[in-house]
Amino acid sequence: MRRCSSTTTPSIRWGPTPTPQARSFPCCFTCRATAGSRSTAPRSMCRGSRASPARAGRITCSMASSAWRRCRSCRTRCSPSSRPTTPSTASSRSRTPASAVISCSTTCASSRAVSACSPRRMRTELIDQVAAQVCGFEKDYEPLRARRRLIYEGLSQGVQYVLNNGVDGDIAEFGTAIGFSAYTIARGMAIYRQAYAERIAQFGMRPKTLHLFDSFQGLPRPDDAVDLHSPYVQAGVWQEGTYKALTEEELTALCASVYDADKVLTYGGWFADTLPRIRPETRFAMLHLDCDLYKSTIEVLDHVFSGKRIADGCVVFFDDWNTNRCSPLLGQRRAWRETVEKHGVKFSDCGDYAILGHKFVVHAA
Incomplete structure (x- = not known):
């Protein structure tokens, strides 16, 4: 912090006054932060303070901005990044309207008592709680993995x-x-047997046998009249060769690793x-049709x-x-x-x- 150049204005110091009888220091007419007070803002807030020619005995913060707001009780300025506030005009250097007054991040006890139950603060806390819950759900959420987990279940x-129902037949x-x-x-x-x-x-x-049907070449050409009207076909999502993946031998080995190979x-x-x-x-006691197209x-x-x-059944x-x-x-x-x-x-529709x-x-029948 630089000292003020005015000879009528005492030196500005941040921190406690040397003695209880020390004279009061001038305050910034923009942020109201009194030099020498323990509740004032950090040193960087008023870097480059200068004497105000318009108001004797007061100084102006070069860092002051109309976007800053004052604590309702201690008058300490708070950064707009730390609290959501409503911007005010740059010309407003007078007392901040009550609707724009908020509590600073280092909230004093009186300010905390005034604003703890305000409707605006309660709405903000409710929004924060909802956002925290949603973000918690999304923390480990992967859309493809979530969809496959539902299919697995x-x-x-x-x-x-x-x-459990004794339905005879294979899958x-x-x-x-x-x-x-x-x-x-x-x-x-x-597992369940x-x-x-x-x-x-x-x-x-x-004992049940698992029957697996696939072309192992992907989807066939969607040439049926019904399939040609499908949005998936028209967009190219379903086309010849789509979903080609494992070979027949690889699929057999995959399933035989957890179930009887002869089944x-x-x-x-x-x-x-x-x-x-x-x-x-x-x-068949259970069928799973993942063949996409109408014709198939x-x-x-x-x-x-x-x-x-x-x-x-x-x-x-x-x-x-x-x-x-x-x-x-x-x-x-x-x-x-x-x-x-x-x-x-x-049939019964099971959803x-x-x-x-x-x-x-x-x-x-």
């Missing part, structure tokens, strides 16, 4: 439902991509070619329902049910509606799972 619950997935859902189902089959061993014995269920069957090729390879006596979905549904391959998962902006004229929604009408399917999925339980 949905499919795992499907396996538990099948075993099949149509469309495997990177193998995440196939691995989830295989692991669930291994032990957890539900007593129930399995009571129902006399035979994992893979079918490589287009559905129209691989569906006839299913053994005639095979029935209707091929699977038409085959399993016309061939009487659905067991009573079979749960059917549609991974792409809520795609295509949930239009009933496109994708898996249309394929399911046409299948129900064609084959007279009786959504994950973000885009939906599930049904099919009942015997």
